[in-house]
Amino acid sequence: MDIARRPRFPLATAMLATGLALASGGCAASGSAPIEMLAEPGSSEARAELALRLASEARRAHDARAMLVAARMMLTSGTRPAKIEDGAMVADIEGDPVAHGWAREAIALAGDNPTLVGEAERVLAMRPRGVLRSSLGGGPLRYVRRVSANESVRFDISTQPQVPARIAAIGDGDARIGLVVSAGNARVCDQRARSTHSLCTWRAASERHDVTLINAGPLASDVMILSN
Numbered sequence: 001m002d003i004a005r006r007p008r009f010p011l012a013t014a015m016l017a018t019g020l021a022l023a024s025g026g027c028a029a030s031g032s033a034p035i036e037m038l039a040e041p042g043s044s045e046a047r048a049e050l051a052l053r054l055a056s057e058a059r060r061a062h063d064a065r066a067m068l069v070a071a072r073m074m075l076t077s078g079t080r081p082a083k084i085e086d087g088a089m090v091a092d093i094e095g096d097p098v099a100h101g102w103a104r105e106a107i108a109l110a111g112d113n114p115t116l117v118g119e120a121e122r123v124l125a126m127r128p129r130g131v132l133r134s135s136l137g138g139g140p141l142r143y144v145r146r147v148s149a150n151e152s153v154r155f156d157i158s159t160q161p162q163v164p165a166r167i168a169a170i171g172d173g174d175a176r177i178g179l180v181v182s183a184g185n186a187r188v189c190d191q192r193a194r195s196t197h198s199l200c201t202w203r204a205a206s207e208r209h210d211v212t213l214i215n216a217g218p219l220a221s222d223v224m225i226l227s228n
Contacts, residue, residue: 043140044077044078044079044140045079045140045142045168045226047073047074047076047077047078047079048073048074048077048079048140048142048224048226049170049224049226050073051070051071051073051074051077051099052070052074052144052170052172052222052224053170053172053173054066054069054070054073055067055070055071055074055102055105056172056173056222058070058109059105062109063109064106064107064109064110064113064116064120065106065116067102067103067105067106067109068102068103068106068116068119068120068123070102071099071100071102071103071106071120071123072099072123072126074096074098074099074102075096075099075123075126075127077142078140079140079141079142079226080092080140080141080142081095081096081097081098081099081141081142081143082141082142082143082225082227083143084143084155087154087155087156088155088156088157088158089141089143089155089156089157089211089225089227090141091141095127096127098142098144099123099126100123100124103120103121103123103124104120104124106119106120106123107120107121140226140227140228141225141226141227142224142225142226142227143224143225144222144223144224144225145222145223146220146221146222146223147175147177147213147215147220147221147222147223148215148220149175149215149217149218149219149220150215150216150218151214151215152212152213152214152215153212153213154210154211154212154213155210155211155213156208156209156210156211157208157209157211157227158207158208158209159204159206159207159209160204160207161204161205161206161207162203162204162205163203163204164201164202164203164204165200165201165202165203165204165209165227165228166199166200166201166226166227166228167179167181167199167200167211167225167226167227167228168197168198168199168200168225168226168227169197169198169199169213169223169224169225170196170197170223170224170226171196171197171215171221171222171223172196172221172222172223173196173221174196174217174219174220174221175193175196175215175216175217175218175219175220175221175223176193176194176195176196176215176216176217177193177195177196177197177198177213177214177215177216177217177221177223178191178192178193178194178198178213178214178216179191179198179199179200179211179212179213179214180211180212180214181200181202181209181210181211181212182209182210182212183204183205183206183208183209183210184206188200188202188209189201189202192216193214193215193216193217196221211225213225
């Protein structure tokens with residue numbers, strides 16, 4: 001049977017319905033599978049987190065339409081795509097490689113279904129919504145990359161002194177993810193890899209901070225970094 005013509009997979013569909021309620025600040029429907037959301041309900045970060053989780057489930061379920069929903073959700077989440085440039089996480093104003101990558105995955109999953117292929121091509125033509133560049137600084141930023149088993153990724157971020165700072169790392173469920181944040185020789189946050197996500201919040205005393213992302217699990221994982 002053509003993958004694109006299979007019935008909708010109930011797990012991905014149930015996850016979308018439950019996650020949409022949580023991301024908008026509502027409650028999950030009675031009997032729904034629980035989804036632990038790290039970001040604040042109703043926030044741009046929550047919508048981006050749900051998109052990442054839905055894309056991961058769509059990939060497991062070979063669900064092209066769910067993958068397209070995830071791509072649209074990420075593009076319209078209100079978060080800004082980021083990249084690592086010269087060791088720093090900065091806004092990527094050239095496009096959205098993550099959401100567009102998911103749209104390409106949807107095309108591969110869609111087989112010869114022209115309707116789904118056409119929808120995916122329209123997603124590829126979309127650009128992120130919201131302010132992409134501002135003299136006031138950036139945020140929330142999101143950066144997604146594949147992190148190998150037992151790999152550490154290092155980069156730096158710039159924050160406003162004396163302003164609360166927040167950075168989260170959210171895995172796709174296949175690994176234990178940790179975060180370490182340092183300012184010079186001082187370690188301001190050390191979240192060891194105990195679960196599939198980590199969160200650091202602190203009041204910045206300086207501008208530049210070094211961040212180490214750790215995958216302590218035995219498997220590679222797609223990890224999204226969210227920062228205000």
